[in-house]
Amino acid sequence: MLFTYASIPSRSSLMVALVSVFLFLPFLLFPSQMLEAQSTTASADDRVQDLYAEAKAAQASGDLNGAIAKYESILQISPRLGAAYNNLGSLYLKQHEYRKAAAVLERGLKIDPAMSSASALLGISLYEMGEYASARPRLEAALRANPKDNDAELLLANALIKMGELEAATVHLQQLAHREPKDQEVWYLLGGAYMKLAEQALGKLNEIDPNSVLMHEVSGEVMESMKNFDGALIEYKKAVEMAPQRPGTHYKLGSTYWSLSMWDAATQQFEAELANDPNNCTAQWKIGNILLEQHLDPQLAVTDIDKALAICPTLMPARGDRGRALMRLDRNEEAVKDLQAAETADPSDPSIHFLLAQAYRALGRAQDAKAEMQVFTKLEESARAATAQRAQQVLQNKENPPQE
Template sequence: MNISAHSQHNPGQAALSLDQHENGAASETALPALSKTHPTNPDTLARLGLLEARQEHYPQAIVLYRKAMALNPAMPGLRLNLGLALFKNGQYKQANQIFIPLLKAQSPSSPERQRLTVLIGMSYYGRGEYQAAVPYLKHAADRDAQNLSLLLTLAHSCLLSKQYQCVLDVYHRMVAQNAESAQVDMLVGEALDEMSDPIGATREFRAAVQANPKEPNVHFGLGYLLWTQLQYEEASQEFQAELENNPGYAQALLYLADADIKMGRNEDARILLERVVKSHPAISMGHLDLGIVYAEANQKEEALRQFKMAAALKPDDENVHMRLGRLLRSMGNPGEAKSEFDKVRNLNRASHEALITVMSTASPKSSTSKENRMSNSY
């Protein structure tokens, strides 16, 4: 077939044919030209959107998908692709506005139901709407019972929405699959930490590190628990181990820097913190800690700028306002300092509820070593 001649009647089909024959370079070359000569062709716009999405240019893909949808809202697969681009761009609410109607339109036997169910649950999870995420993730986990990652996300959603029986149910399912899984150890550790048992939580995270030292977040979790127990040297080692697994992990960089500050290694901390605030400017703790480093180096103007950025990002952080007040007072601004100290007095922190409810309903049936540890700890 003469692709060039055929494209005069169906320009999108030319790019589609090229893409199907895995001639990606030719497809990328042909499509922009086609979009200029046929700017209102929905097939071309949709294919351009797909190319942008494959390059992780999600904002551009979203614009192109929306243009294609305005021209042909019934194009097969277009709504799902738009939803996926929104999801991958972190626009979870908008993604669910696509996914939920798509799920409702599926037949009970449709293979797409599972995928959409997971995406809806994960979108709610991404927005921090954990209670809304639970029924979708539970349904998806029931249909994919061997998926430990999905079970773990469900467990977190249950934990963060304080659905404690749900946490316990998921835990039993994970243990039944792999009693010595690092993910199971981490789940137990998180639950124990939530119920203010740092010793038990630390024990479980050490077991998780032993089970799989390459498990994402495992070293960070152990490091964080050690950090909360003021064991900064060992915590620092764990944060460094996490960074060996994931060099760009902002939280590991941040807490490594904080541990350095606690141990008097301010210059090491400064290098890490300047990297963190540059790459992740929305993390308030990065600005707070960098302000502390600058203040201790008598760089007061730089410290003031960082403290104000931290306060803007997290206005309910008592420590930020206390630090800012002290700095302003040292700079001869007693009025502004008093305003910050007043904010500290007026702030109320919400307390965390313990997971003792889970403990009181623990089943004694299983005889696995991890079940016994869970029951004993709880």
């Protein structure tokens, strides 16, 4: 009979289950030609096959210690049988006997360095022992043998993160994200790695000059992301004072005013930004947006928004606002085209569906208007349900704080 080494199986979606995926590698019968290569006798060959069958039966019944004893007996008869080391190491790994697993697997790889499964198992063992630098080359070897092995690549990325090799980790995580775009854990790890890299970069920026324009802008961005708009205004104002001609400083300050609905102050900053950077299409669009929010001349809003779209044709928020302005001018046919483009770019935005429903109704397209209102209602209900669920979770956390 001819049997082959088992390949590493596909990984589960959770890191917690990753190690167990490797632990349940199928146990292998051993090629008779391998035994012949070791010049064993026919009786030894038969004895090895019997022991293997007994080991497999013991493992199936949950008697791991019995299975381990059988493999140890096999290796006493055929000490150069690489597959036996692979399977014995797998059993030790299943029992969380990582040092024993590593020792056995290293011996097996000396006999058969091409065993990618043993290399991966050894990488797991070393990782669990906290020996990340030693685990790295073993996992890299497993990955070279099977470049699409998501298990080995994920564990390698984790090892690199533990070692502080963040840039190398992001390369592997990007590859995983490309192959598994819906894997949340991969995106979580990738985001965490980028956050750490960002922290390092910002730490270096602060070390060079803690009072620089860039530091004030970064501090403003951090506060803005936390909805601390008052703090963001202070930092952005400092940046504007230090570098009033620098592209971006007025825009960041204006955008914060815009978030606070401080329309006049925002417009002043956006105009100053356009004097520094005439190609800042977002600043140009927001000037038009402010005209709409203030219910001023919609034709002036269209003019500003058209300027923004001439620079950035794919700026979909501007496309939506253009449709809104055209509706106020009773140019509903034109408005529909802009709103459809905005809807295609972001079908999850309920406001666009609502505007489309209004435009269709004005054009006498009752069925289309009804369909858009149905989508709008569904999105609004989903948003309310999600908000209610988050609020309930917050209340539950307050009522049941974690035990220390």
